[in-house]
Amino acid sequence: MSTRFDQQMMDLALxxxxxxxxxxxxxxGAVMVEDGAVIATGHNRRVQQGDPTAxxxxxxxxxxGRRADxxxxxxxxxxxxxxxxxxxxxxxxxxxxxxxxxxxxxGNMAFLRAHGVEVVLLDDENCKALMGRFIEEHPDIWNEDxxxxxxx
Amino acid sequence: MSTRFDQQMMDLALxxxxxxxxxxxxxxGAVMVEDGAVIATGHNRRVQQGDPTAxxxxxxxxxxGRRADxxxxxxxxxxxxxxxxxxxxxxxxxxxxxxxxxxxxxGNMAFLRAHGVEVVLLDDENCKALMGRFIEEHPDIWNEDxxxxxxx
Numbered sequence: 001m002s003t004r005f006d007q008q009m010m011d012l013a014l015x016x017x018x019x020x021x022x023x024x025x026x027x028x029g030a031v032m033v034e035d036g037a038v039i040a041t042g043h044n045r046r047v048q049q050g051d052p053t054a055x056x057x058x059x060x061x062x063x064x065g066r067r068a069d070x071x072x073x074x075x076x077x078x079x080x081x082x083x084x085x086x087x088x089x090x091x092x093x094x095x096x097x098x099x100x101x102x103x104x105x106x107g108n109m110a111f112l113r114a115h116g117v118e119v120v121l122l123d124d125e126n127c128k129a130l131m132g133r134f135i136e137e138h139p140d141i142w143n144e145d146x147x148x149x150x151x152x
Numbered sequence: 153m154s155t156r157f158d159q160q161m162m163d164l165a166l167x168x169x170x171x172x173x174x175x176x177x178x179x180x181g182a183v184m185v186e187d188g189a190v191i192a193t194g195h196n197r198r199v200q201q202g203d204p205t206a207x208x209x210x211x212x213x214x215x216x217g218r219r220a221d222x223x224x225x226x227x228x229x230x231x232x233x234x235x236x237x238x239x240x241x242x243x244x245x246x247x248x249x250x251x252x253x254x255x256x257x258x259g260n261m262a263f264l265r266a267h268g269v270e271v272v273l274l275d276d277e278n279c280k281a282l283m284g285r286f287i288e289e290h291p292d293i294w295n296e297d298x299x300x301x302x303x304x
Contacts, residue, residue, distance in 0.1 A: 050217050053210050053240065065202050068296055087239020088205065092299045115304065144220055147244045152267065 002120045006076070006098050009033055010122055013076045013100065016043040016056070017130055023048055026145055027130045030060035031076040039073070040064035046145055055145075057085040061092070070094045078127040080107025083152040090115050100127030104135060106150060154272045158228070158250050161185055162274055165228045165252065168195040168208065169282055175200055178297055179282045182212035183228040191225070192216035198297055207297070209237040213244070222246045230279040232259025235304040242267050252279030256287060258302060 009031050016029025026044035033039065042060030045051055054062075057077050070092045078100035081089065086108040089097060096118040102109065109119045135142045161183050168181025178196035185191065194212030197203055206214075209229050222244045230252035233241065238260040241249060248270040254261065261271045287294045 046218065051214050052216075052218055052244070053205065053213050058205050061205050062203050064204075066198065066204055066296065069299055082239075083243035084236070084240040087234075087242075087304075088236040090239075090304045091235035091301060092204070093301060144218065147221055149243055149245060152239075152242045 009076045013078050016041050017078045027134050028056040028079045030056040032060050032064050033074045035072050055085050100124040103128050104131040161228045165230050168193050169230045179286050180208040180231045182208040184212050184216050185226045187224050207237050252276040255280050256283040
């Protein structure tokens with residue numbers, strides 16, 4: 001179940017996505033929250049840093065730095081997580097993921113749920129609109145970001 | 153099936169692992185090869201960069217930079233891939249993974265194979281010895297690197 005706080009955090013993730021879009025990058029943002037406090041924010045940096053592993057979720061984990069564990073952490077992401085980010089969520093034991101939308105990319109929500117992660121989908125219109133706009137404008141960069149794989 | 157070339161590439165990955173060990177970091181190295189040519193090398197940089205996502209395989213993909221696809225790529229890693237790295241291999245469609253050892257960490261070979269990846273295990277004594285030494289010397293850092301999860 002989502003809360004009003006979840007929507008506030010998604011709005012923050014969307015700000016990160018917009019920042020990336022304004023830089024010419026993929027508009028996918030993320031926020032890490034622990035016990036109600038923002039630990040880190042991040043966004044996709046494939047274009048900005050030439051780094052194929054810098055999806056929004058991965059960048060956010062990087063910004064958060066080293067941790068012994070991820071108990072009590074919620075990860076917010078404007079777009080449903082790809083297999084790289086889903087595998088990362090499982091390996092680090094992130095217990096809760098809140099997703100802006102899964103229309104522009106289905107991602108791996110069932111896979112995450114099957115492994116015990118609490119997954120909340122907000123179906124956020126603003127997340128959908130910004131990502132949809134980028135895909136229309138730069139289908140080549142979007143396709144590169146997921147290596148052409150909408151499902152694994 | 154492994155080849156003599158595979159062993160040569162694993163020796164190169166092990167050099168990367170040794171470099172990381174000498175820097176005080178986790179001794180896990182990787183090499184990316186395309187059609188018989190080395191594209192990139194990398195190693196774990198959790199300690200060196202304070203980056204929890206910088207496993208050896210991830211660092212190697214970063215060093216390789218942006219690519220349209222990963223057809224014809226083999227990824228060599230001294231240690232069996234965790235779920236983050238396994239998810240990444242699937243998302244980017246890396247068709248072949250050669251692994252130094254799975255004794256110090258079982259990783260996700262069955263998961264990769266179930267998704268069509270060719271997985272070769274070399275059971276390399278030098279890879280086992282270096283990783284085993286680090287785990288004995290720094291169990292805390294090793295445990296942090298996998299968030300305490302030997303299997304997902």
